[in-house]
Structure formats: C-alpha cells, structure tokens
Amino acid sequence: MLKCWNAPEEAAAIQWNATIPAMPAMEGRLAGVLEAASARPALVEACGLTMDYPCDGGTTRVVEDVSFAIQPGETLGLVGESGSGKSTVARMLLRLIEPTAGEIRFEGQPLPPASSRQMRALRRRMQIVFQDPYAALNPRMSVRQILAEPFAIHRQPPPEGLPTRLRELLRSVGLDESALARYPHEFSGGQRQRINIARALALRPSFLVLDEPVSALDVSVGAQVINLLRDLQRELGLTYLFISHSMPLVRYLCDRVAVMQRGRLVELGDCLQVCEAPANPYTRQLIAATPEMPLANSRSA
Numbered sequence: 001m002l003k004c005w006n007a008p009e010e011a012a013a014i015q016w017n018a019t020i021p022a023m024p025a026m027e028g029r030l031a032g033v034l035e036a037a038s039a040r041p042a043l044v045e046a047c048g049l050t051m052d053y054p055c056d057g058g059t060t061r062v063v064e065d066v067s068f069a070i071q072p073g074e075t076l077g078l079v080g081e082s083g084s085g086k087s088t089v090a091r092m093l094l095r096l097i098e099p100t101a102g103e104i105r106f107e108g109q110p111l112p113p114a115s116s117r118q119m120r121a122l123r124r125r126m127q128i129v130f131q132d133p134y135a136a137l138n139p140r141m142s143v144r145q146i147l148a149e150p151f152a153i154h155r156q157p158p159p160e161g162l163p164t165r166l167r168e169l170l171r172s173v174g175l176d177e178s179a180l181a182r183y184p185h186e187f188s189g190g191q192r193q194r195i196n197i198a199r200a201l202a203l204r205p206s207f208l209v210l211d212e213p214v215s216a217l218d219v220s221v222g223a224q225v226i227n228l229l230r231d232l233q234r235e236l237g238l239t240y241l242f243i244s245h246s247m248p249l250v251r252y253l254c255d256r257v258a259v260m261q262r263g264r265l266v267e268l269g270d271c272l273q274v275c276e277a278p279a280n281p282y283t284r285q286l287i288a289a290t291p292e293m294p295l296a297n298s299r300s301a
Contacts, residue, residue, distance in 0.1 A: 043071065067265070084261055084263065126206075173195070190221035210241065214249070266280045
C-alpha cells in the first residue's frame with residue numbers, strides 16, 4: 001500500500017527526478033532562515049489540534065493532539081499516507097473547519113472565530129492552493145474576474161489600480177496578460193494551477209497552504225510549478241505549509257518535515273535529517289517505499 005501511496009509508478013517517480021534540476025548553492029539556508037526567525041514569534045502555530053467527525057451516530061477521531069510551529073520564511077512539509085489527516089490539519093489552520101480541541105495562533109495571537117470580522121481580515125494574510133487546478137476555478141468566470149474577486153470580497157482595491165495589479169499577478173506566475181480575457185477550459189492543467197497561485201497571491205498574503213499542488217499535473221509541468229513556488233517564496237518572503245505524497249519533492253522544497261500517521265504526528269525535524277536518518281519506523285517505511293533518487297545533494301550543494 002505504501003508503494004502505491006508514494007508514487008503511481010517507479011518510472012513516473014524517476015521522471016520526476018529527471019525534471020527537477022539540481023538546486024543552486026543552498027549551504028546554510030535552513031540555518032539562515034531559522035536564525036533570522038528566532039528573534040520573532042512563529043508565524044503559525046498549531047497547539048494540540050484534535051478533530052472529530054460525526055460517524056454512525058458517534059464520532060471518529062481523524063486528528064489527535066497535533067502541534068507544530070512554522071517560522072516566517074520557512075517551508076514545512078507535511079507528509080503521510082492518504083487519510084492520515086494532513087488536509088484536515090491544513091483546513092483547521094486556516095479556520096475553514098473548527099477543531100474539536102486545540103488552538104491555532106498566527107503571529108503569536110490566537111485565531112479568532114471563523115465568522116468574526118477579525119478573522120475575515122486575517123484571511124487576507126492566509127491563503128490556500130488546492131490540489132485540483134480545474135475544480136478550484138469557476139468555469140463561468142474569466143481569468144480577469146477570478147483574479148479580481150478577492151479584491152471585491154474583501155473590499156480592498158489594490159493601491160496601484162486593479163488592471164495594473166492583475167497584469168502584475170499574471171507576470172509573477174509566468175503568464176501573459178492576454179490570459180485575462182480567457183476562461184479556465186482554455187488553459188492546460190499547469191496554466192490553471194498558475195492562475196490559482198496568482199489568485200492566492202492577490203491580497204499579498206504571508207502564509208500559503210499548498211495542498212498537494214502538483215499531484216494532478218504531469219511530472220514535467222509539476223516540476224515547473226514547484227520551481228515557480230520556490231522562486232515566489234524567495235521574492236515575496238512567503239511562508240509555506242507544503243502537503244505532499246512525494247518525499248523527493250518535500251526534500252527538494254522544504255526546510256523541515258512533519259510526518260503524520262493515523263491522525264497523529266509521529267516525527268518532526270530538519271528535512272535532511274529526517275530523510276537521511278529517520279527516527280520513527282513509519283517514516284522509514286515511507287522513505288523505503290520511494291524509489292531511490294539522487295536528491296541528497298540538492299539541499300546542501
């Protein structure tokens with residue numbers, strides 16, 4: 001089961017490796033990120049998050065006592081097999097669903113209730129990119145309408161003017177401004193995901209949840225999107241929670257990794273350390289189920 005979870009086919013996983021270029025010099029990147037962040041509070045904190053869902057007249061616990069913190073400018077990878085609770089944790093962090101127990105903090109302050117005016121304002125700072133790039137876009141709306149919608153919902157017109165901001169958003173994700181007049185069905189899967197990323201960036205957030213953003217894409221296209229996300233993080237100082245089934249992708253993009261099994265957090269640490277010397281047997285299983293790929297130097301070369 002683990003093999004099926006981690007990669008559809010060994011050949012496809014190897015193709016992923018071929019499409020991900022060697023990382024530029026990254027020595028000391030994690031140390032630099034954490035040193036710069038150490039004087040500030042964590043941007044996002046999950047404190048004892050627990051989630052129960054109604055089931056057959058009772059409840060089923062899908063997440064239990066999950067705690068971690070994400071520092072400003074950091075990428076935390078969240079991995080685990082399907083049904084381990086990764087997406088539920090992400091939705092609790094954004095107050096899209098209310099946890100049964102536990103607390104979420106943003107910049108050191110507890111998140112207010114989901115329906116409050118304060119939470120509405122905070123949503124401009126916290127955005128999500130979903131797994132399915134087509135389902136996340138309204139097929140009846142043009143790209144212009146899709147990208148303009150966040151400004152209308154939050155009643156916050158961009159200071160540089162809406163047309164200028166929309167063109168800037170498209171350029172930032174590698175699309176031409178001619179895309180504004182087109183509709184989602186006129187784009188490829190990779191282009192649609194770029195539009196989703198542009199929409200998530202519209203209100204200049206500081207925190208993005210990336211919920212398996214490339215799992216629905218061809219491997220070569222997905223690699224381009226991953227590199228785009230890395231470049232945007234550097235340019236805009238973004239903080240990511242990156243949910244993925246691919247350990248090689250997590251190793252390539254993330255500073256730290258959190259491993260979930262059956263709703264619990266079983267391991268959390270530096271990405272290279274966890275990948276090269278995992279402490280938990282379940283983590284070792286996940287890594288062993290992945291076809292070996294020469295990405296060890298991609299984080300330290």
